[in-house]
Amino acid sequence: MPATQTRRDERISLRVTTEQKDFIARAAQIETSGDLTRFMTEAAMRAARLTIEEYGVTHLSESVRRRFYDLLFNPPEPSEELISLMAAGVPAGFTVDD
Secondary structure (H helix, E strand, O other), rough: OOOOOOOOOOOOOOOOHHHOOOOHHHHHHHHHHHOOHHHHHHHHHHHHHHHHHHHHOOOOHHHHHHHHHHHHOOOOOOOHHHHHHHHHHOOOOOOOOO
């Protein structure tokens, strides 16, 4: 079954120097047989995915994810050190905002 084509109706415009355009066109020739639109779109999508992953997504391995959820839903009993710390209250110079 052929892939469904999505209409590309939106535009993004940018201005570059002649040197930048020539350099990008050279790379497009190598990677996409000169299809500048395809090259620019694929490069921008790669950069967008990396940015979003870097700033908005945390990837966990299966074992780490299972351990995280296990601790979240079945937390361990507090240690003596934690109980002592909580009993001490807020240190001088610090405030707690509700």
